[in-house]
Amino acid sequence: MQQKILHKNIYCLSKIDDTEYSQVALERKKKLELFDSLMHEGCTEQLALEAIGFSRSKYYRLKQRYHSYRITGLENQSRRPNVIRKPEWSSDVEEKICALRNKFRFWGKEKIAIILEREYKMKVSISTVGRILSALVKKRK
Numbered sequence: 164m165q166q167k168i169l170h171k172n173i174y175c176l177s178k179i180d181d182t183e184y185s186q187v188a189l190e191r192k193k194k195l196e197l198f199d200s201l202m203h204e205g206c207t208e209q210l211a212l213e214a215i216g217f218s219r220s221k222y223y224r225l226k227q228r229y230h231s232y233r234i235t236g237l238e239n240q241s242r243r244p245n246v247i248r249k250p251e252w253s254s255d256v257e258e259k260i261c262a263l264r265n266k267f268r269f270w271g272k273e274k275i276a277i278i279l280e281r282e283y284k285m286k287v288s289i290s291t292v293g294r295i296l297s298a299l300v301k302k303r304k
């Protein structure tokens with residue numbers, strides 16, 4: 164079986180990106196290019212960084228991201244944490260709070276916390292009861 168391989172430039176054409184980029188990414192690219200042109204003209208690094216309004220660490224961080232990912236790397240990064248804390252209450256506590264709330268609709272989180280401690284010997288803080296109640300509202304129980 165004979166394999167036919169196209170020229171390398173044909174494969175490079177398929178990597179052309181037609182997506183639209185944010186104004187922030189385009190401005191950062193212009194500033195990186197401006198920094199390079201200022202350095203070629205003979206400015207000091209400190210003077211060029213002051214001219215573009217970047218700190219030294221920010222410039223090198225953006226330069227590395229641009230080198231790795233091109234203009235996509237200059238977009239704003241997500242600030243969402245990688246690991247988010249999970250609720251630490253048990254399902255038993257949640258069921259008791261749900262039952263109390265269904266039985267007595269007008270009781271607030273303070274009253275439910277007091278009843279849990281008095282009748283069920285469960286020490287649950289008021290704010291935890293409030294979090295559980297809001298979670299139950301989201302679940303629509």
